[in-house]
Amino acid sequence: MAHDGVVVNMLSLKKHYKNGNGIRVSTSGNYADVGGEQLWIDVLNATLEHGLAPVSWTDYLYLTVGGTLSNAGISGQTFLYGPQIGNVLELDVITGKGDFMTCSKDKNSELFYAVLGGLGLFGIITRARIVLAKAPKRVKWVRMIYSDFSIFTRDQEHLISTKGLEYLEGSLMMDYTPANNWRSSFFSPSNESRITYLLKKHGILYCLDMVKYYDDETVNSVDKEVQMLQEGLNFIPGFTFTRDETYVDFLNRVRRGEITLKSKGLWDVPHPWLNLFVPKSHILDFNAGVFVDIIHRQKKTTGPLLVYPTTKIVWDDKMSAVVPDEDIFYCVGLLHSGSFNDWQDLDNQNNEILEYCDRAGIKMKQYLPHYKSKEEWIKHFGPKWNTFQERKAKFDPRMILSPGQNIFNYV
Incomplete structure (x- = not known):
């Protein structure tokens, strides 16, 4: 997992708590102090006891706080609230030098910005102070279907520019x-047959998921608000579907799919995923060259395919995380599920996609990046590379935290 390096089992830190569970909620300050080893599902459950919750999430909640903050932490709320790294007030970090430091935007700020999105290269997050807000009780989850990618993306960009929406993601059906997959079984059997007919006609369909939160105070107005959000959208008439769920069930929806797959023995298989940030200026090229020409033509991919926009303004450029240099860019998740016999084919397809982007001049950035050479890492970090190097020399000069990713230690 980390060649010549160290893998830290963060969950082992839990045994050191004599009192409590490593999560302390401040209702007066609207924040939670959370151990870096805590799972986001446990943070959710602890904060809900006080009627509060974090505002930014990942789609899957059984991940550690320190782990997602070392990358970014993205989901359908990112366009509104920013990634999880943008909703942190303070950190405790053990640096590569062995120093235990508390940091924030105002205290030891260089370490604060380095660690957030820093891929674990500067220190280990042992505590994070997470922003909280009043928790909703339920959600209206609406899925609309499109056959034209340009209309689909135009409607997505329209929605993230309007007020009143808390979540937006897009996905593909091949x-x-x-039509239903393990991650989201949204359609009834009768609707699934209608969608299958459309799929045979178009080959690819695009789903736009939008979510409106509500509680007891807004229960009587939520349907009207959803209707207003849908006004002017150009989805296929008659192909809009709505679900009403508790807030917790919605946030934890991927877990249900995981449990189903585990019961069938289909979870513990290779997942050669590829996650990218694609600039808006090239998203139509990406659709034509990747979704249509590579993925649909080769018919290898099984698993969710996500594509949804976010805005650069909600990302703090001082942090280590890297995004495209455009006001709007798309989060693309190619969440392949393979087998031990064909995972290499999917990995080769991922490389083909990366090569296509390079040839086509699509200046995308990998999210959860993996590169094999120093030159590739320098290209990835771009203008941030020199700062990244300087921070490494300051907080981990012996490069104890480096092996495995081959950013500073090369094999």
Whole structure:
């Protein structure tokens, strides 16, 4: 997992708590002090006891706080609230030098900005102070279907520019896979047959998911607000579907799919995923070259395919995380599920996609990046590379935290 390096089992820190569970909620300050080893699902449950919750999430909640903050932490709320790294007030960090430091935007700020999105290269997050807000009780979850990618993206960009929406994600359906998948079984059997007919006609369909939160105070107005959000959208008439769920069930929706797959023995398989940030200026090229020409033509991919926009303004450029240099860019998740016999084919397809982007001049950035050479890492970090190097020399000069990613230690 980390060649010549160290893998830290963060969950082992839990045994050191004599009192409590490593999560302390401040209702007066609207924040939670959370151990870096805590799972986000546990943070959610602890904060809900006080009627509060974090505002920014990942789609899957059984991840550690320190782990997602070392990358970014993205989901359908990112366009509104920013990534999880943008909703942190303070950190405790053990640096590569062995120093235990508390840091924030105002205290030891260089370490604060380095660690957030820093891929674990500067220190280990042992505590994070997470922003909280009043928790909703339920959600209206609406899915609309499109056959034209340009209209689909135009409607997504329109929605993230309007007020009143808390979540937006987009996904793809292919004619060689079921309309429902393990990650989101949204459609009834009768609707699934209608969608299958559309898939045979178009080959690819695009789903726009939008979510409106509500509680007891807004229960009587939420349907009207959803209707207003849908005004002017150009989805296929008659192909809009709505679900009403508790806030917790919605946030924890991927877990249900995981449990189903585990019961069938289909979870512990290779997942050669590829996650990218694609600039808006090239998202139509990406659709034509990747979704249509590579993925649909080859018909290898099984698993969710996500594509949804966010805005650069909600990302703090002082942090280590890297995003495209455009006001709007798309989060693309190619969440392949393979087998021990064909994972290499999917990995080769990922490389083909990266090569296509390079040839086509699509200046995308990998999220959860993996590169094999120093030159590739320098290209990835771009203008941030020199700062990244300087911070490394300051907080981990012996490069104890480096091996495995081959950013500073090369094999």
